[in-house]
Amino acid sequence: MKIAVLGDIHSNLEALNAVLEETKRLGCEKYVCIGDIVGYNANPRECLEIVRSLDLLAVVMGNHDSYTSNTRELIGFNLQAAQAVEWTRQQLTEEELTWLGNLPMKRDIFLTSPPARFSVVHSTMDNPNMWGYIFDRFTAAASMQYQWTPLCFFGHTHTPLAFDKTDTVIGGLYESLRLLPNHKYLINVGSVGQPRDRDPRAAFVTYDVEMGLVTLHRVEYDIATSQQKIIDSGLPARLAERLAIGR
Numbered sequence: 001m002k003i004a005v006l007g008d009i010h011s012n013l014e015a016l017n018a019v020l021e022e023t024k025r026l027g028c029e030k031y032v033c034i035g036d037i038v039g040y041n042a043n044p045r046e047c048l049e050i051v052r053s054l055d056l057l058a059v060v061m062g063n064h065d066s067y068t069s070n071t072r073e074l075i076g077f078n079l080q081a082a083q084a085v086e087w088t089r090q091q092l093t094e095e096e097l098t099w100l101g102n103l104p105m106k107r108d109i110f111l112t113s114p115p116a117r118f119s120v121v122h123s124t125m126d127n128p129n130m131w132g133y134i135f136d137r138f139t140a141a142a143s144m145q146y147q148w149t150p151l152c153f154f155g156h157t158h159t160p161l162a163f164d165k166t167d168t169v170i171g172g173l174y175e176s177l178r179l180l181p182n183h184k185y186l187i188n189v190g191s192v193g194q195p196r197d198r199d200p201r202a203a204f205v206t207y208d209v210e211m212g213l214v215t216l217h218r219v220e221y222d223i224a225t226s227q228q229k230i231i232d233s234g235l236p237a238r239l240a241e242r243l244a245i246g247r
């Protein structure tokens with residue numbers, strides 16, 4: 001069974017559609033969503049509707065999902081991100097805001113056939129509602145102390161990195177990882193809707209359960225249309241510009 005793991009979609013409909021076309025081509029049967037379905041881009045309702053229609057094993061809350069669905073003061077957001085949260089709040093129905101607001105912070109998934117155990121979180125396993133960033137092996141190690149399964153998928157940094165723990169934790173860029181017994185893995189799946197690793201293509205991961213194989217995929221999409229929608233919606237122009245450079 002192949003599972004597609006999608007993170008940080010951020011209301012980018014063109015990127016999401018391109019990714020889903022690729023997941024179907026690859027034969028993915030199930031989906032996992034790492035959170036931040038909304039924010040930054042111009043199609044929050046459409047992206048929410050699509051995500052909710054997928055055959056989901058798990059979906060967790062991202063910081064943009066959280067702040068969009070409540071009226072708390074926007075802490076930790078730059079001006080453009082905050083403007084996009086305010087705009088997104090106006091676009092969604094009460095029912096959609098309630099659905100977003102009730103997402104869990106983390107999930108542990110246990111499959112029996114084929115057997116698999118993995119965790120899903122947006123930011124970190126140790127303090128998921130503090131929205132910390134994992135960029136190095138020290139923050140990865142802290143998160144892994146609260147990871148009870150051999151494999152955890154996360155997002156939030158929009159940067160695909162993988163960490164591998166045996167006696168110590170090592171980490172770095174990856175393209176595909178064969179999962180070994182007695183290792184613990186913490187894998188950032190990159191961002192569908194706003195990549196920040198200088199590669200503007202949409203990113204997602206597939207997890208082939210029988211093969212024990214995690215693979216990072218990059219997909220070209222119609223960036224110009226996503227940019228135009230941002231401008232037409234009155235969202236900050238900087239949010240359009242960054243899509244083209246993957247920052």
Ligand SMILES: [Fe+2]
Pocket residue numbers: 008010036062064156157158
């Ligand atoms: Fe995000």
